[in-house]
Amino acid sequence: MTAEESGRADDAELIRRSERTPEAFADLFDRHAPALRRYVARRLGPSxxxxxxxxxxxxxxxxxxxxxxxxxxxxxxxxxxxxRLISRHRRMEVRFYRARVRSGIDEIAEPYADRVDDRVAAQQAGLAAALAELSYGYREVLLLVAWADMSYEDVARALDIPIGTVRSRLHRARARTRQALGGANPMAIGKESFDG
Structure with missing residues (x-):
């Protein structure tokens, strides 16, 4: 059964439809904007x-x-x-992570939890510090995989880079982040502490 037969058009169909009927693009927005907003808020803050x-x-x-x-x-x-839009705010992103380290508070997770215990707060600060130290390219690949749940192929398509580059950057980003976290798995900390 196709997406259309099941009553839900795939994204490509919505985009094609929007060329004839621009209002159809609103369905694409409704489908993906909430997840994109959460992703950007994790990277640059809710503002x-x-x-x-x-x-x-x-x-x-x-x-x-x-x-x-x-x-x-x-x-x-x-x-x-x-x-590409986030990349224009690289300095702000690093400042945002460093502010998390100084405050020990994750603005994204706090609204979803009454109180973050000391262990999770320390992990958040450590992860924020590690993310601040990664180069933009490594950080971008790591966070698209960890926070956007994208496959290597999807990250390669999103960033217009070869899949081998995605694998290489992800491997190095994980290794550097793991080292900065004293051997802890950065993927586990990222999901645990930033998903609320």
Whole structure:
């Protein structure tokens, strides 16, 4: 059964439909904006998330005629656009992580938990410090895999880099982050402490 037969069009179909009926693009926004907003908020803080996501969808809408309809899932395309917008705020992202280290408070997780215990707060600070020290390219790959649950293939498509580069950057990012965390698994800490 296809997505359309089940009553839910795939992303490529929504994008094609939006070329004739621009309002159809709103369905793509409704489908993906919440996850993109959470991703951006984790990276840059909640204050910029809405603006970045709005800019990402505006860019996607303007470029929709160039979308490769062979890809039924638009997530990698949308995360790629979002990654380029986030890259304009690299310094702010590093400052955001360093502020987490200093305060010991994760602005993203706190609203979802009454209190973060000392162990998790220390892990958050350690992860934030490790993320601040990673180069942008390594951090981007690591967080797309960890926080956006993207496959290597999707990350390669999102960032327009070879899959071998994704694997290499991810391996190095994990190793550097693990070393900064005293041997702890950065993927486990990232999900535990930043997902709330």
């Amino acid at each position: 910029l998330a809405d603006d970045i996501v709005s800019d990402a969808f505006l860019t996607a809408f303007r470029r929709r005629h160039r979308y490769d309809a062979d890809h039924l899932d638009a997530r990698p395309w949308l995360y790629g656009i979002t990654a």
